Amino acid sequence: MPHLPEGVQRAYPLARLTTIRTGGPAELFARPGTLEELERLVGWAASEGLEVGVVGSGSNLLVADVGVRGLVLKLDKELSTIELEGTTVRCGGGARLPAVSARAAQAGLTGIEFGVNIPGTVGGAVRMNANAYGGELAAVLAWVDVTGAGGTERRSPAELGFAYRRSGLAPDEVVARASFTLHEAASEEVKATLADMRARRKAAQPSGIKTFGSTFKNPDDPRAESRTAGQLLDAAGCRGLRIGGAGFSAKHANFVENHGDATTADVIAVMAEGRRRVLGQFGIALEPEVQALGPVELPADWIRE
Numbered sequence: 001m002p003h004l005p006e007g008v009q010r011a012y013p014l015a016r017l018t019t020i021r022t023g024g025p026a027e028l029f030a031r032p033g034t035l036e037e038l039e040r041l042v043g044w045a046a047s048e049g050l051e052v053g054v055v056g057s058g059s060n061l062l063v064a065d066v067g068v069r070g071l072v073l074k075l076d077k078e079l080s081t082i083e084l085e086g087t088t089v090r091c092g093g094g095a096r097l098p099a100v101s102a103r104a105a106q107a108g109l110t111g112i113e114f115g116v117n118i119p120g121t122v123g124g125a126v127r128m129n130a131n132a133y134g135g136e137l138a139a140v141l142a143w144v145d146v147t148g149a150g151g152t153e154r155r156s157p158a159e160l161g162f163a164y165r166r167s168g169l170a171p172d173e174v175v176a177r178a179s180f181t182l183h184e185a186a187s188e189e190v191k192a193t194l195a196d197m198r199a200r201r202k203a204a205q206p207s208g209i210k211t212f213g214s215t216f217k218n219p220d221d222p223r224a225e226s227r228t229a230g231q232l233l234d235a236a237g238c239r240g241l242r243i244g245g246a247g248f249s250a251k252h253a254n255f256v257e258n259h260g261d262a263t264t265a266d267v268i269a270v271m272a273e274g275r276r277r278v279l280g281q282f283g284i285a286l287e288p289e290v291q292a293l294g295p296v297e298l299p300a301d302w303i304r305e
């Protein structure tokens with residue numbers, strides 16, 4: 001590949017684009033700032049036979065230590081804006097969800113308060129069907145523009161295949177834009193709800209640490225007896241358990257923390273030990289919520305489709 005399109009860089013370090021701060025570089029990396037640029041890059045990658053990956057805020061992402069082959073994109077400029085018009089909020093896929101919640105509250109719009117504590121982008125939230133405090137992304141999402149090798153297509157929430165912490169988007173599809181339909185409300189009330197949600201979150205979860213939030217999904221196995229993944233890990237003695245530079249948080253047993261010099265391999269080792277203990281003690285196979293980018297060796301039997 002002697003000639004790279006404008007803006008494409010080689011060997012770009014990705015760890016700093018993730019909240020856990022582990023993993024190697026992207027073989028190729030670009031920050032498309034317009035839909036046309038995104039379409040050109042995704043089309044070029046397809047014509048070169050390159051895989052396409054996307055990084056949002058990297059708040060649910062584990063990057064392979066050996067790095068990521070192909071083209072990794074991070075949406076920028078026009079693809080990360082937030083525009084309000086009446087009760088409609090139109091966002092770039094790279095817009096930060098807490099900023100969307102705050103802008104909506106400021107404008108007296110209700111429906112997307114749950115985004116205040118989700119430190120990801122709109123695109124990452126759509127891919128993950130992100131959720132908090134019973135808020136529902138699908139309930140307020142009007143449409144999503146999805147870019148793939150064949151161009152951009154508008155999809156309704158019903159066409160996105162949402163399930164618990166997942167969507168039916170193909171791995172190389174990029175959420176370029178999304179539009180939300182909210183409802184009018186008193187701005188002061190919406191802001192008070194945000195403040196309350198922030199305070200509840202601060203009391204329940206560690207802050208200021210390098211983590212990707214919840215590591216495992218909450219199980220739907222009846223043997224869990226309604227216990228969360230965090231409660232099961234805690235009961236299995238995982239709270240504070242450390243391997244290499246990584247460990248389960250002392251404040252929240254389902255959060256893995258990078259203590260400073262962790263590798264992705266350390267994080268996987270911690271996850272594997274937690275999963276092994278919960279399986280041994282309760283017979284419950286926890287499934288990871290965190291997404292892998294590049295060849296991260298998550299054992300195949302960890303993931304049920």
Ligand SMILES: Cc1cc2nc3c(=O)[nH]c(=O)nc-3n(C[C@H](O)[C@H](O)[C@H](O)COP(=O)(O)OP(=O)(O)OC[C@H]3O[C@@H](n4cnc5c(N)ncnc54)[C@H](O)[C@@H]3O)c2cc1C
Pocket residue numbers: 019053054055056057058059060061075093094117118119120121122123124125126127128129130131132173174175176211212213214291292
């Ligand atoms: C402290 C903390 C608290 C959290 N709390 C919650 C919570 O309450 N509820 C919850 O649901 N999640 C929570 N999370 C997890 C995380 O914030 C969400 O999953 C979020 O939606 C991920 O968005 P992101 O932009 O960071 O995606 P990334 O982590 O960058 O990527 C996650 C996945 O989405 C894909 N992706 C990213 N952008 C796009 C795009 N534009 N188009 C297509 N695919 C894309 C990536 O390729 C990857 O597969 C928390 C995380 C942390 C660190």
